[in-house]
Amino acid sequence: MELFTNQVLAGIATGAIYACMALAIVMIYQAIDHLNFAQGEMAMFSTFIAWQLMQWGLGFWPAFVLTLAISFAGGIVIERALFKPLTNAPILAQVAGFIALFAILNSVAGLTWDFTIKQFPSPFGSSGFLGSQLISTHQAGMIGVTLVLLILLFVFFRYTRIGLAMRAAASLPESARLVGINTSWMIALGWGMASAIGAIAGMLIAPVVFLEPNMMGGILLYGFAAAVLGGLTSPLGAVIGGFLVGVFENLVGTYIPGVGNELKLPIALALIIVVLVIKPSGLLGRAIVQRV
Amino acid sequence: MSTVQDSVTQPAAVAAPSKKSMTVGTTATLVLLALLVLTPLFVKNFIIFQMTMVLIYAIAILALNILTGGSGQFSLGQSAFYAVGAYTAGIMMEHMGVNYALTLPAAGIICFIFGFLFGFPALRLSGVYLALATFALAVAMPQLLKLGAFEHWTGGVQGLVITKPDAPFGLKMSQDMWLYYFTLFVSAVIYILAINLLRSRSGRALMAIRDNPIAASAMGVDLPMYKTLAFGISAAFTGIAGALGAIVVQFVAPDSFTIQLAIAIFLGMVVGGVGWLPGSLVGSAFIVFVPNVAEHISKGLSGAVFGVLLFVVIFLVPHGARQVAYMIEALFRKKSKS
Numbered sequence: 201m202e203l204f205t206n207q208v209l210a211g212i213a214t215g216a217i218y219a220c221m222a223l224a225i226v227m228i229y230q231a232i233d234h235l236n237f238a239q240g241e242m243a244m245f246s247t248f249i250a251w252q253l254m255q256w257g258l259g260f261w262p263a264f265v266l267t268l269a270i271s272f273a274g275g276i277v278i279e280r281a282l283f284k285p286l287t288n289a290p291i292l293a294q295v296a297g298f299i300a301l302f303a304i305l306n307s308v309a310g311l312t313w314d315f316t317i318k319q320f321p322s323p324f325g326s327s328g329f330l331g332s333q334l335i336s337t338h339q340a341g342m343i344g345v346t347l348v349l350l351i352l353l354f355v356f357f358r359y360t361r362i363g364l365a366m367r368a369a370a371s372l373p374e375s376a377r378l379v380g381i382n383t384s385w386m387i388a389l390g391w392g393m394a395s396a397i398g399a400i401a402g403m404l405i406a407p408v409v410f411l412e413p414n415m416m417g418g419i420l421l422y423g424f425a426a427a428v429l430g431g432l433t434s435p436l437g438a439v440i441g442g443f444l445v446g447v448f449e450n451l452v453g454t455y456i457p458g459v460g461n462e463l464k465l466p467i468a469l470a471l472i473i474v475v476l477v478i479k480p481s482g483l484l485g486r487a488i489v490q491r492v
Numbered sequence: 493m494s495t496v497q498d499s500v501t502q503p504a505a506v507a508a509p510s511k512k513s514m515t516v517g518t519t520a521t522l523v524l525l526a527l528l529v530l531t532p533l534f535v536k537n538f539i540i541f542q543m544t545m546v547l548i549y550a551i552a553i554l555a556l557n558i559l560t561g562g563s564g565q566f567s568l569g570q571s572a573f574y575a576v577g578a579y580t581a582g583i584m585m586e587h588m589g590v591n592y593a594l595t596l597p598a599a600g601i602i603c604f605i606f607g608f609l610f611g612f613p614a615l616r617l618s619g620v621y622l623a624l625a626t627f628a629l630a631v632a633m634p635q636l637l638k639l640g641a642f643e644h645w646t647g648g649v650q651g652l653v654i655t656k657p658d659a660p661f662g663l664k665m666s667q668d669m670w671l672y673y674f675t676l677f678v679s680a681v682i683y684i685l686a687i688n689l690l691r692s693r694s695g696r697a698l699m700a701i702r703d704n705p706i707a708a709s710a711m712g713v714d715l716p717m718y719k720t721l722a723f724g725i726s727a728a729f730t731g732i733a734g735a736l737g738a739i740v741v742q743f744v745a746p747d748s749f750t751i752q753l754a755i756a757i758f759l760g761m762v763v764g765g766v767g768w769l770p771g772s773l774v775g776s777a778f779i780v781f782v783p784n785v786a787e788h789i790s791k792g793l794s795g796a797v798f799g800v801l802l803f804v805v806i807f808l809v810p811h812g813a814r815q816v817a818y819m820i821e822a823l824f825r826k827k828s829k830s
Contacts, residue, residue, distance in 0.1 A: 235620050237568075237627060282803065292566065293806040295623055296762045299568075299755050300802035307795025417751070421631050424624055469632040473625055477613045480621065 207450045213339030214408075215446020216346035220401030221416075221423025222430060222438035223353070224394040229432050230370045231390030232283070234294055238301035239398055240420030242278075244413060245305050246271040246399030247406045248313050251320060260323045264403060268396045275395025279388045309413040320406035342404045349400060350439050357435075366390060418465055422449070425468040429475050431485020440483065445471065521770075528676060537668045541740070542780060544672045547679045548737045550776035553760040554686055554769060555729035561767025562690055563722040564702030569610075569626030570757045572633040573603050573727040575749035577734025579637065582652040582744040583645050592657045592739050596678065599735035600728040607727020611720035630754040637746035651745025654738055671740050678736060682729055686769060689725070698722055730757075752795075759798060763805055765814025774813040 221239065228236045236242075246267055253263040282301065286294055324341035357363040368376040369386035376383050401423075402416065409415050422445055430441025449467055475482065528547075532540045552574055560566040577599040584590040584598060610629065638649055646652065656667045665673075689695050697718050700708035709715045738744045760779045764771025782801065783794035809815045 233620075235624055237623075285807065289806065289810065291620070292560070292762070292766060293810055295566070295568075295620075296758070296802055296806050299758060300799040300806075302799070303755060303795040303802070304799030307793060307797075307799065311793060311796070417631060421628055424628065428624070465632040465635040469628040472628050473613045476621055476625060 203454070207454045208447055209335045210339065211447035211450035212443055213335065213342050213446070214405075214450070215426075215443035216342040217401050217405045217419060217442070218422040218426040218445050219346050219439040219442025220349065220397055220404065221419055222426035222442045223349070223435055224398040224401065225423055225427045226430075226432060226435050226438040227390050227394035227397065229427070230435075231366075231387045231394075232287075234291075234298070235424070235432075236394070237295070237298040237420075238305060239394070239423065240416030241302050241305035241309075242271075242275070242395055243398035243402035243419075244416045245309055246274075246395070247320065247402035247411060247415075248309055250399070250403050251318060251406075251411055252313075254321070260321060264323070267399055267403065271399035272392040272396040275392040276388045278395070279391035283391075284384065284388075306413050313413070315413055318411040320403070320411045322407035338407060345400065345404060346439065346442075349397065350436070353435060362389075418468075421465060421468045421472075422446075425471045425475075427482075428472050429482055431482030433486050434482070434484040437482055437484030524773075532669050532672050537666055540666075540668045540672050542784075544668070544675050544740050545737070546773070546776050546780045547672075547675045548733050548740065548776075549757065549760060549779055550773045551679050551682055551733035551736070552730050552757050553764060553772040553775050554682065555726045555733065556757055556761050557764075557767060557769060557772055558686055558689070558729070559722050559726035560761060561769075562695065562698040562702065563719055565622055565719060565722065566758075567626040567723075567726070568623050568751075568754050568758055569629035569633075570726075570730050571749045571751065571754035572626075572629045573607055573730040574734035574737065574753060574757075575633055575637060575744075575746075576606055576727075577603050577731030578738035578744045578749070579646060579652075579734075580731065581735035581738040582654050585654055585739075586652050587645060593674075595739075596732050596735050599731040603731025603734075604724045604728035606731075608720050608724035610727070611723030615716050615719055627751070627754075630751045634746040634750055637749070647745075649746065651743060651748075654742045654744070656742050657739065675736055675740070678732065682732065683769065686729070690769075694718065694721070755798070759802055762802065763812050765812030765817075768812070768814035768817075770817070771813045 221243070224239050224243070225236060228234065228239070249270055250263050250267040253266055254260065258266070278301065283294070283297060286297055289297075322338040322341070324337040357367055365376070365381045366386045366389060368379075369381055369383040370390075373383045376386075401419070405419060406415070409419070423442070426441035426445045427438050428441070429444060430437025430439070445468070448471070449464060452467055453464060528543075532543065535543075552570060555573075556567060556570050580599040580602050581592070581595040584595045585592055590598075613625065637646055639646075656671070658667060658670070660670075690698070697708065697713045700711065700713055701715060701718055705715060741748075756779045760772070760775030762775070763778045764773070764775030778801075779798075782797060786794040786797035805812060811818075
């Protein structure tokens with residue numbers, strides 16, 4: 201029983217990271233109806249920026265805040281410079297754009313900071329949480345940060361004018377434009393926020409998986425699985441999906457013999473396909489009905 | 493609903509071209525074929541090896557082109573099918589002592605089944621969801637290949653070393669050159685098969701699905717059947733490319749078949765022009781030679797160069813090499829008129 205609780209709690213902790221990635225994916229999907237395949241690499245790049253700032257002598261939290269600001273600005277710049285001109289391009293060109301961004305970020309990070317594995321400090325420490333053996337403070341911290349983030353996003357979208365404007369721009373762009381919302385900037389804002397959320401995920405997971413240019417490959421896949429499971433159109437669904445995927449992955453790895461660490465990525469693959477086949481709109485997503 | 497059909501606004505090159513362009517096209521084809529046949533006689537073995545790789549990737553890109561340009565579905569997971577083909581060849585040659593030439597049809601059949609089965613869940617997905625599922629397949633593939641359960645066959649992380657076949661019939665030819673001509677022959681056969689496929693009834697059904705799936709099914713096109721079939725055929729050709737790749741490189745290992753390979757194949761298709769089969773060769777030359785040049789400048793730079801060039805292509809010539817070819821053709825036509 202202790203093993204079970206342990207695994208569930210550990211699953212919830214990694215699930216928090218998947219939830220962050222899924223949130224970032226959903227943010228961009230909401231804004232432009234596309235999956236950002238470069239999301240993981242963007243998060244990785246932000247994490248490297250945080251690492252660099254700390255190498256230059258900044259403390260964790262100042263570096264954290266500064267990285268969020270840089271990532272936010274970076275997300276907006278990427279949207280303005282690269283993806284805005286592609287708004288009306290065919291879907292294939294857009295996917296190619298994401299792939300290109302993926303390759304550029306991965307390669308530039310490797311060139312700048314090389315491919316050796318780096319330690320990334322945890323702001324929470326790694327001792328047991330409140331003296332218990334079940335969960336470490338870092339894991340508890342990951343869960344806490346994700347929940348705070350979710351509440352902030354909820355408040356932002358529910359109670360602020362700009363949050364409302366973003367929702368309007370995402371669901372009915374034409375009507376939103378008619379009432380004077382600058383939909384194009386709302387999309388850029390979505391990119392900026394997604395980039396910052398991704399940065400949080402990167403900085404939280406880096407102490408666990410270590411910092412290197414390919415660190416987000418698997419995590420992005422879990423982020424996709426979480427987003428698909430929760431429903432690509434629902435931020436809350438993304439978070440729930442993230443926690444579920446984390447727990448599911450841990451339990452399957454522990455209790456089904458022969459799975460272990462090797463099969464973890466294929467589990468995400470299987471999960472994505474099963475969910476897409478059984479319920480493409482996910483747990484909380486809107487079903488898309490197309491009129492023909 | 494906008495799938496790739498927007499990117500294929502110009503009439504597909506496989507649809508009957510005008511008489512004038514036929515001659516321009518035919519001349520170009522003959523010149524190219526002559527170059528492909530004669531060049532190896534004058535260059536070093538390493539260049540022959542690279543030319544072989546160009547042909548092999550051209551087959552893989554052609555396969556993706558059949559799927560994307562033909563039926564409008566797209567896949568970021570071609571590296572997975574390529575891997576299955578490569579491992580089929582490796583395992584058959586090293587563990588069963590099968591002749592290398594016989595591994596190609598076997599790889600084709602196994603990958604066809606694999607692709608057909610993957611096509612089933614993919615049926616319910618369109619556009620971005622399909623890209624996602626295939627992307628996941630590509631990311632997960634190296635992990636699957638490393639599985640302990642298959643280690644006896646696949647060699648696990650270490651992979652398999654394959655013996656390079658000699659030229660048959662006592663021909664006085666280096667192994668590289670023989671493999672080049674062998675690959676050239678196989679690619680020519682696949683190219684002709686692909687062109688005939690797209691021109692056939694089934695090819696037209698595929699294009700109908702790409703342009704308007706609802707109208708196509710109203711006309712009696714069996715949508716699920718043709719979509720999974722396209723996946724199967726595409727996977728089969730990719731698998732043959734993978735098998736050839738394994739024989740030529742003499743080595744298969746899980747980490748050769750990562751998402752980077754899938755990206756390269758996808759990139760080759762975009763550069764060559766979606767749905768334009770001759771573009772496969774252009775795209776393939778691009779993905780083989782550009783990384784070489786980039787690595788020459790700085791190690792690890794190739795990804796960045798790939799990415800930047802990809803942006804350049806989608807911004808400046810969104811239809812890739814095909815657009816350039818049309819421009820050149822238009823130029824010829826103008827000249828001959830005046």
